[in-house]
Structure formats: C-alpha cells, structure tokens
Amino acid sequence: MDETAALKTTPLHALHVSLGARMVPFAGYDMPVQYAPGVLKEHLWTRSSAGLFDVSHMGQVTIRARSGKYEDAALALESLVPVDILGLAEGRQRYGFFTDDKGGILDDLMITHMDDYLFVVVNAACKEQDFKHLQDHIGDSCEVTLLDRALIALQGPRAVDVLAELWADIAYMKFMDVRHCRLHDVSCLVSRSGYSGEDGFEISVPADKAEDIAKRLLEHPDVQPIGLGARDSLRLEAGLCLYGNDIDQTTTPIEGALEWAIQKARKTGGARAGRFPGAARILGELDGGTSRRRVGLKPEGKAPVRGHSKLYADAEGKTEIGEVTSGGFGPSVESPVAMGYVPTDFTAPGTTVYAEVRGKYLPVVVSTLPFIKPTYKR
Numbered sequence: 545m546d547e548t549a550a551l552k553t554t555p556l557h558a559l560h561v562s563l564g565a566r567m568v569p570f571a572g573y574d575m576p577v578q579y580a581p582g583v584l585k586e587h588l589w590t591r592s593s594a595g596l597f598d599v600s601h602m603g604q605v606t607i608r609a610r611s612g613k614y615e616d617a618a619l620a621l622e623s624l625v626p627v628d629i630l631g632l633a634e635g636r637q638r639y640g641f642f643t644d645d646k647g648g649i650l651d652d653l654m655i656t657h658m659d660d661y662l663f664v665v666v667n668a669a670c671k672e673q674d675f676k677h678l679q680d681h682i683g684d685s686c687e688v689t690l691l692d693r694a695l696i697a698l699q700g701p702r703a704v705d706v707l708a709e710l711w712a713d714i715a716y717m718k719f720m721d722v723r724h725c726r727l728h729d730v731s732c733l734v735s736r737s738g739y740s741g742e743d744g745f746e747i748s749v750p751a752d753k754a755e756d757i758a759k760r761l762l763e764h765p766d767v768q769p770i771g772l773g774a775r776d777s778l779r780l781e782a783g784l785c786l787y788g789n790d791i792d793q794t795t796t797p798i799e800g801a802l803e804w805a806i807q808k809a810r811k812t813g814g815a816r817a818g819r820f821p822g823a824a825r826i827l828g829e830l831d832g833g834t835s836r837r838r839v840g841l842k843p844e845g846k847a848p849v850r851g852h853s854k855l856y857a858d859a860e861g862k863t864e865i866g867e868v869t870s871g872g873f874g875p876s877v878e879s880p881v882a883m884g885y886v887p888t889d890f891t892a893p894g895t896t897v898y899a900e901v902r903g904k905y906l907p908v909v910v911s912t913l914p915f916i917k918p919t920y921k922r
Contacts, residue, residue, distance in 0.1 A: 554600035555694045555754040563769055571668035573601040576771040583773035587875045590740055590778060594702040595770035596761055600694040603671025604748060607662040607678065608687045614660045620682040621655070621662060626797065626820045628807035632657040637720040637735050639805050641797060642677060647822030647829070648793035649800065650677065652785065656722045656735065663722070663733065665695070665746075667787045694754030699744030699778070701919065702766040707734075707745060709764075714745070719920040728760050739775070741782025741918045780881055781874045783840060783913030789851055790838060790869040790883055796822070798829035799885065801838045801913070806830065837891045840911035841868065841882040841899075848873050848880040849899040849908060855884060856898045861905045865890060868899060874915055881915050882908070 551574040560567065565576035576598065578586060589595055609616035618629040627640035634657050642650035651670040656663040666674040671690070678688045698707065708715045711725045714734065722735040730753045738744035749757050761767050776786070785791045791800045809815045812827050820826075843849045848871055855866040871882030882899075890897060893912050898905040 552601070554598055555751045556598045556600060556696070556758055559755050559758055560598065560769070565769070565771060568772070570772055571601055573668065575601065576769070578771040578773045579769050581768070583771070583777065584873075584875045586768070586770045586774035587777050589768050590700045590742060590770055590774060591876050592701065594698055594700040594706050594744075594764075594767045595740075595774070596758060596767050597697040597699065597770050597775055598694075598758075599697050599746070600751075600754065601668035602695050603666040603668065603674060604691040604693050604695060605664040605666065605671075605675060605678065606689045606691060607664060607682070608660070608689075610685055610687060612660060614657065614662075617660075617662050617686055618657070620686050621664075622810075622816065623819060624677070624681055624821065625653075625655075626806045626810050626823065626826060627655065628809040628816075629655060629657070629662070630816070631807070631809060634659065635722055637722050637737060641791075641802070641805070642674065643797070643820060643822040643826065644793060645821050646793075647796040647825035649787070649791045649795055649797060650674070650793060652787050652791065654735070654737065658722065658733075669788060691748075692751055694749050694751050695746060696749065696754065696758055696761075697738050697740075697744060697746045698761065698767070699738045699740040699742050699770075701743060703742075703744045704921070706761065706764050706766055717921070719743075719922055728757060730757055732757075736921060739782075739784055740778040741784070741914060741916055742778070743919045743921050776870075777872055777875060780870050780872060780883070781876055781915045782918060783883065783915065785838075785883075786870060795838075795885075796826055796829055796834070798826060799834045799836055799838065803830055834888060836866065836885045836887050838869070838883060838885055839891050840913040840915060841871070841884055841897075841908045842911045842915075843871075843880040843882065843899065844907045844909065846880065847901060847906060849882045849901055849906065854900045855886060855908070856900065856905060857890070859898050859905050859907070861898065861900060865897065877915050883913070886910065
C-alpha cells in the first residue's frame with residue numbers, strides 16, 4: 545500500500561509539486577521539506593531576504609463566548625492555559641500552552657484577541673485533540689470552531705517591504721500585532737509573527753484563495769519558497785521549541801524555560817493566580833525551581849548532535865544526565881547547534897557535558913538561547 549495515500553494535503557500542495565519540492569510525510573500531511581536550492585540556501589535566503597512557508601497544516605480555531613462577551617471567552621480559555629488572556633489587548637497575539645493536571649504541556653499555541661472572540665493557532669499533530677479538549681472543557685460556555693483556512697508565513701528582513709507594496713499600513717504593525725487586511729483583493733488576517741527568529745508575518749487566507757496569493761508573492765524577486773527543513777534549522781537557531789521534540793506532556797513550562805510566557809496575573813499573588821490545570825506544580829516550580837532545564841548546546845567541532853542523543857557528565861559516558869531534544873547544523877552561526885535537558889546544576893553557560901554520537905562522547909558546551917539575535921519589530 546502506498547504510504548502517501550492516507551496523507552492529507554494543504555491547499556498549496558499542487559503548487560509545491562509544480563515548484564519541484566521534495567515532499568515528505570509530516571504530522572499526517574504531505575509537506576515540502578525542501579526545494580531545488582536545498583535546506584542551507586533556503587535557510588540563508590530567509591535570513592537575508594524573504595522566505596515563503598506553507599503552514600496550512602496548523603489548526604486555526606475561533607472561540608466565541610455564547611454570551612457574546614470577549615471577557616467570558618478569555619476567562620474560559622484561561623481555565624486551560626497559564627496565560628493572561630483577559631488582559632490581552634484587542635488586535636494583539638500571545639504565546640501560550642495547554643497544560644494537564646500534572647503540569648505537562650499538551651500543546652503550545654498562539655492566542656489572539658480579535659474583536660469579541662479569540663483566534664487560536666495550534667500545532668498540526670495536535671489540532672484534533674486540541675479541538676476536542678476545548679469542546680470538552682469550555683464547549684458549554686463557548687462556541688469552538690475549527691476553521692478550513694490556509695496559513696502561509698512570509699519570514700525575513702524583506703518581508704515587510706514585500707507586503708507593504710500590497711498594503712502600506714502593514715509597515716506600522718509591531719511584533720505580535722494582528723490585523724484584518726486585503727492582499728490582492730483577498731480578505732486576510734495577518735499577524736506580525738513567525739517561527740524563524742526573523743521579522744515576518746503569518747497570513748490566514750481562505751483555502752480557495754491560498755494558491756493565488758502564494759503565486760503572486762512568489763512573483764516578487766525577494767521571495768522564494770522555503771521547506772520544512774529550513775524552517776526547522778531557523779527555529780532551532782532562534783531557540784524556539786518544537787512540540788513533540790523539545791516540549792511535551794513529560795515537560796512542564798518551567799522545565800522547558802518558558803516561564804516568560806506566564807504573566808503576573810496568573811502567578812502566585814496575581815489577580816487570577818492558578819486556576820489552570822497543573823497550577824500547583826507549575827507555580828511551585830516557578831517559585832522554587834526545577835531539577836532540570838532546557839538549555840542551548842553548542843557541540844565542539846563540526847559534527848552535529850541530533851535529537852535523542854544521550855548527554856553525560858563525563859567523557860567516558862559513565863553518568864547519564866540528560867538528552868538532546870533538537871540538534872543539527874546552524875547555517876547562520878556556521879556551526880552545529882542543539883537544545884536539550886540537563887540537571888539544574890549543569891545549566892550555567894560554559895558548562896561542558898558530553899553527547900553520545902556513534903559510540904563516541906563528544907564535548908558539548910551549554911549555551912544561552914537563542915543562538916542568533918532575533919530581529920522582531922518591537
């Protein structure tokens with residue numbers, strides 16, 4: 545049986561094939577991993593110009609309180625995430641995560657306050673379970689809708705100039721601003737955000753208009769299509785987590801070094817402290833620390849250290865202390881980069897640990913994250 549027969553496709557699938565993309569299974573979809581230039585050139589193009597990504601496999605959800613009030617939708621979602629949503633200004637987006645009763649991360653997501661409702665983007669592999677999670681827990685008070693829309697990302701220093709040719713006001717948007725606009729006479733929802741460490745935008749468009757929008761953007765000399773391979777190396781250099789690799793139900797937000805995403809209102813002593821799944825553990829770790837933490841890792845030499853490589857305290861591999869969760873070559877930093885979990889005693893930048901690679905124990909230095917300086921428009 546053909547393994548690709550059961551794979552879903554995005555509205556841009558035919559375009560990827562016509563552009564000569566190498567397609568691979570990812571999160572149940574047939575997705576482009578790279579185009580003719582290859583991962584390294586696609587990565588560097590995004591850092592210097594503008595790369596176009598298809599992220600239509602992600603889930604797009606709206607949450608509307610049955611009362612019609614934004615405040616009720618915000619408080620309902622706050623019962624599932626340790627994030628201040630009530631205080632989120634209209635037209636602003638915020639990073640968050642669903643947690644379980646043990647403090648583990650069920651998924652990470654982007655949350656936007658749009659008029660009287662919430663617009664939420666979740667990961668492709670989790671979107672069905674996330675939708676059910678929302679329906680089961682807040683469906684009585686809120687109408688939860690999984691949208692059939694495409695999502696494309698334009699990332700890189702030239703992204704704003706490319707889009708400003710179509711809608712001038714886009715240049716005035718700040719990082720995490722979200723606006724309705726028209727691009728090539730198509731009604732779109734645009735956020736100034738992304739997952740590359742670069743300035744850029746994510747554009748939600750009607751599924752039947754996605755190919756036309758993408759083709760028109762690709763006509764611009766500064767724009768090239770970019771596959772999942774470069775998307776992964778870009779987000780790794782930016783120190784951004786990939787759900788299922790760097791964070792999951794076995795990791796808490798504090799272990800994952802994501803405490804910056806928990807606002808004052810939800811912390812101990814805050815106006816709406818706790819009141820989310822796993823609050824006792826998460827707030828306890830926020831106040832008292834954890835036994836392990838996610839850190840950046842820079843292997844010495846040129847050999848990349850991949851995910852699932854074991855980490856040791858000694859060069860002989862006698863004392864196992866942790867594991868690499870993501871790793872590869874960073875084209876922009878011109879060296880291997882990785883992330884992983886180590887005991888708190890080993891988290892100081894400059895600490896040397898050892899990664900097992902094909903039977904050898906290679907020195908790896910704990911590094912601050914991110915590996916590159918982000919260029920978000922603050």
